[in-house]
Amino acid sequence: MDTLTMVGLLGEGFLVSLQIFALTLVGSLPLGMLVAFARMSRFKPLALLARLYISIMRGTPLMLQMFAIYFVPYYVFGIRLTTDSKWYATIVAFIVNYAAYFAEIYRSGIQSIPRGQHEAAEVLGYSRAQTFFRIVLPQVVKRIMPSxxxxxxxxxxxxSLAFSIGVIEMFTVAKQLVASEVSMLPFAIAAAFYWIFNLLIDAVAGRIERKLSYYHD
Structure with missing residues (x-):
């Protein structure tokens, strides 16, 4: 198989990886914010529940969580698994896992804002919502961007962990090509895909940080 064909096949697998990536962010970013607020709640049962959720999600492997979400409906509730079950289990597992990590990042950012800024906004007549979205949130975004x-x-x-329950993303395609072609080239091409995409993410994040640079600590 020529290199161009390999790149094409890996590109198709990378599109699946991108879907997992995008759906995870769409679900975990807002869920993480909700969990962060629950974690900071003065209602202790809710705060304890959020802490337990974060502890379990961060304290157990993502791969194990995928297996649990995939198999529990069948073994516990007798729900028949379909061809789409692996995909849904992967997306749900990624969302609930990353929401826990994002929640702690949000919490650390929110709690790093001096209390005096809240009090000053209150004196100026800002509501709690206005204070959060106009004063606190822009500073929080700046502070948490590196994390x-x-x-x-x-x-x-x-x-790439999605391969563990049979979702055919780029790493799965690379493994298949390595086995069939008896060559490490597919792994090298896959690594290039990951690296280039992460360079783009880093560039976008850096641009956002520069735009928020007028918020000085």
């Missing part, structure tokens, strides 16, 4: 960028880059690489 968020690291997690997003990790997510790109973690999409």
């Amino acid at each position: 968020m960028t690291n997690e997003v880059i990790t997510l790109v690489k973690d999409t």
Whole structure:
């Protein structure tokens, strides 16, 4: 098989990886914010529940979580598995896993804002919602950007874990090509795909950080 054909096949697999990546961000970013607010809630049962969720998600392997979400409906509830079950299990597992990490990043960013800024906004007549979205959130975004960028880059690489329950993404395609072609070239091409995409993410994150540079700590 020529190199161009390999690149084409790996490109098709990378599109699946991109779908996992995009759907995970769409689901985990807002869910992480909700979990962060629950974690900071003054209602102790809710805060404890959020802490337990974060502890379980961060304390167990993502691969194990995928297997659990894939097999539990069948073994516990007797729900028949379909050809789409692997895909749904992968997306759900990635979302709930990354939401826990994003929640802690959000929480650290929100709690790093001095209390005096909230009090000053209150004196100026801002509502709690206005204070959060106009004063607190832009500063939080600036402060958490490095940590968020690291997690997003990790997510790109973690999409390769989907192979463990049979989702055919780029890493799966690369393994198949290595086995059939008896060559390490597919792995090298796959690595280039991951690396270039992560360079793009890093560039976008850097641009956002520069735009928010007027918020000085």
